[in-house]
Amino acid sequence: MQKGIQGSLPLFIHHQQKLLSLKEAAEWASQHFNRKITVSNISYLIQYGRIKSYGTWGSPLVDREELENYYASVNKENQWKQKLGKDINWRLSFAEYKEFERTKHVHRLHPYKGKFIPQLVEYFLDSHVDDFKKQVYFQPGDIILDPFCGSGTTLVQANELGYHAIGIDISSFNVLLSKVKVQKHDLNAIFRIIQDLSTKLKQFQNDRANRIFEEKLLEKLNQFNAVHFPGTQFKIRVRNREINEESYGKTKEKEFLPIYQSLIEQYQIQVTQSKQETFLEKWFLAPVREEIDFLADQIRQIEKDEIREVMMIILSRTARSCRATTHADLGTLKQPVTTTYYCKKHGKICKPIFSIAGWWQTYTIDTLNRLAEFDKIRTNTNQICLAGDSRRIDILSEVEKIHPDFARLLREKKVKGIFSSPPYVGLIDYHEQHAYAYELFGLERKDDLEIGPLFKGQGEEARRSYVQGIVEVLMNCKTVLKEDYDVFLVANDKYQLYPKIASAAGMQIVNQFKRPVLNRVEKDRENPYSETIFHLKSQ
Numbered sequence: 001m002q003k004g005i006q007g008s009l010p011l012f013i014h015h016q017q018k019l020l021s022l023k024e025a026a027e028w029a030s031q032h033f034n035r036k037i038t039v040s041n042i043s044y045l046i047q048y049g050r051i052k053s054y055g056t057w058g059s060p061l062v063d064r065e066e067l068e069n070y071y072a073s074v075n076k077e078n079q080w081k082q083k084l085g086k087d088i089n090w091r092l093s094f095a096e097y098k099e100f101e102r103t104k105h106v107h108r109l110h111p112y113k114g115k116f117i118p119q120l121v122e123y124f125l126d127s128h129v130d131d132f133k134k135q136v137y138f139q140p141g142d143i144i145l146d147p148f149c150g151s152g153t154t155l156v157q158a159n160e161l162g163y164h165a166i167g168i169d170i171s172s173f174n175v176l177l178s179k180v181k182v183q184k185h186d187l188n189a190i191f192r193i194i195q196d197l198s199t200k201l202k203q204f205q206n207d208r209a210n211r212i213f214e215e216k217l218l219e220k221l222n223q224f225n226a227v228h229f230p231g232t233q234f235k236i237r238v239r240n241r242e243i244n245e246e247s248y249g250k251t252k253e254k255e256f257l258p259i260y261q262s263l264i265e266q267y268q269i270q271v272t273q274s275k276q277e278t279f280l281e282k283w284f285l286a287p288v289r290e291e292i293d294f295l296a297d298q299i300r301q302i303e304k305d306e307i308r309e310v311m312m313i314i315l316s317r318t319a320r321s322c323r324a325t326t327h328a329d330l331g332t333l334k335q336p337v338t339t340t341y342y343c344k345k346h347g348k349i350c351k352p353i354f355s356i357a358g359w360w361q362t363y364t365i366d367t368l369n370r371l372a373e374f375d376k377i378r379t380n381t382n383q384i385c386l387a388g389d390s391r392r393i394d395i396l397s398e399v400e401k402i403h404p405d406f407a408r409l410l411r412e413k414k415v416k417g418i419f420s421s422p423p424y425v426g427l428i429d430y431h432e433q434h435a436y437a438y439e440l441f442g443l444e445r446k447d448d449l450e451i452g453p454l455f456k457g458q459g460e461e462a463r464r465s466y467v468q469g470i471v472e473v474l475m476n477c478k479t480v481l482k483e484d485y486d487v488f489l490v491a492n493d494k495y496q497l498y499p500k501i502a503s504a505a506g507m508q509i510v511n512q513f514k515r516p517v518l519n520r521v522e523k524d525r526e527n528p529y530s531e532t533i534f535h536l537k538s539q
Helices: 003-016 021-033 039-047 064-074 075-083 119-123 151-162 172-182 186-205 210-226 231-239 243-268 286-300 305-321 357-377 394-403 404-413 431-440 460-477 499-505
Strands: 019-021 059-065 144-148 166-168 339-345 348-350 383-387 415-420 482-490 508-515 529-538
Touching: 003 499, 019 021, 019 064, 019 357, 021 039, 021 064, 021 286, 039 059, 039 064, 039 231, 059 064, 064 210, 075 348, 075 508, 119 151, 119 415, 144 151, 144 404, 151 166, 151 172, 151 383, 166 172, 166 305, 166 394, 172 305, 172 383, 186 286, 186 305, 210 243, 210 305, 210 348, 210 404, 286 431, 305 339, 305 431, 383 394, 394 404, 460 499, 499 508, 499 529
Parallel strands: 144 166, 144 415, 166 383, 415 482
Antiparallel strands: 019 059, 339 348, 482 529, 508 529
């Protein structure tokens, strides 16, 4: 013991003038870089080998100079302005917001590709959000329209800020998700249903060996990884190129495989499903599919629509996290994974999922908490999401069917403006990203009615069709817009289509706000890109 202390003493003396506790490091970095940096942020840097820890396991210390060098190397504003141009509006990057703030309350009820963050909506809707804004576009009580509602971000923020809002989407899943987010819920009733479903799931699992098998597999994996992938030490050695991560990972992956296979045989686990034709058959291991189908059947029997729809969203979110893929490929789904594998994301051997129990429990609790959190701040305003084609839907008539009182308000006030993010040209398959939910609950798919769908590509004809589609949407929306309307469209307009769109729709672009996109879901953060918020008014 004495030798160990003496051996580490020179290192301590060398750094003693610069070493900081996690709290001191967070306070220093926050002041030095003029942004909020927490103890958790510093812990994360240590955990993933970005900086070293010079203290003991229970009392970590960090080198201030290393910390400064790290943050200097990730000075995003300067880097991004060099790559994207000095005209980007860094205020609209919302870099100061932590992840939990960008996904606050119901905004994270379910993953969704391509959604914008709530702070972007707040910036343009809330007259108090920024002291440097020169113009106020909307006032509480106004009606906002989002003809490409997606996951309902605009609707949720409209409620929080005191606006009425109407959303429209061609995707029945998107309408369901938006509806669950903005509805007023009986949380006690939802809690009781969750308890009942969880009990039934546990009873269902008692007759199957997959959960016990998975627990034993985790035990073996933890033992193996502790020896061959010792946490931070391994990640630092990889970063220092002392270990060839790819070859080492493949070697250890093969080394663990016999252990995995022996457990499969011991517990007689059927790994894959007999058919591989549909999404649910291809991307879920057999034990997981059985549990998902069981809960889906139970959910269909819930009488109250509002509670049944909440449960559908929870099960859909659970299913998404239980797909048979690697942790790094949740957004891409390259190839189904049926064995243990080396995971670059976590730097160790990981496994596919054999039971939904863990994620179901996590998401039921999380959903209740998020609904309760939103319930505390929600305003007494109206938000609805209409299912239909925004190019042709009779907005007033459809609102009348769902909410007659809101329809009367709409006739009286009309819509003050639009805040929406239209689909990008040939970038995302909006229906396919939730294919599991469509199959599971028998939701109708209308892929052929998407504007700018992935399967049409980004060629000249696809762009022409896209322009026509967006123009038709704006023309239809004008039937409910006030004369002095304000339209804000968020787009990555690399083909410069929006000047044509505005002109063809009888509108003009009066301003543009170019913002760097730092934290869009499942986007490559190493390759910065920007998007533009186009402000349109009547010609």
